[in-house]
Amino acid sequence: MELLTAEVSDFNEKGKHTTTQAIMLPFSFGGYLVDTPGIKTLTLHQDDAPLIPKLFPGFDRLYPHCRFRDCRHLEEEGCAVLRALEEGELDPMRYESYVWIMDNI
Numbered sequence: 713m714e715l716l717t718a719e720v721s722d723f724n725e726k727g728k729h730t731t732t733q734a735i736m737l738p739f740s741f742g743g744y745l746v747d748t749p750g751i752k753t754l755t756l757h758q759d760d761a762p763l764i765p766k767l768f769p770g771f772d773r774l775y776p777h778c779r780f781r782d783c784r785h786l787e788e789e790g791c792a793v794l795r796a797l798e799e800g801e802l803d804p805m806r807y808e809s810y811v812w813i814m815d816n817i
């Protein structure tokens with residue numbers, strides 16, 4: 713099985729990472745995301761990538777309510793994740809991490 717790793721670094725105008733706070737989001741299927749404001753590293757099995765819209769932490773209880781079964785929660789109509797985001801039930805930082813993952817795999 714192939715491992716997929718994506719990594720980006722963001723620097724502020726002084727060329728330094730902005731904060732040191734780190735968040736790790738464990739995925740139930742074995743991959744993990746290290747999420748700091750400056751560095752994000754995602755490691756997961758490539759075969760598991762299509763599962764992310766369903767298994768991303770906090771999305772598991774939402775996606776069954778999406779209008780489309782294969783909803784990616786990005787700009788689909790009738791998306792329960794986007795609705796939860798609008799209604800303040802979903803942490804915008806978490807959604808941002810999700811969008812980043814979808815952009816990088």
Ligand SMILES: [Zn+2]
Pocket residue numbers: 775778779783784785786788790791792793794
């Ligand atoms: Zn959705």
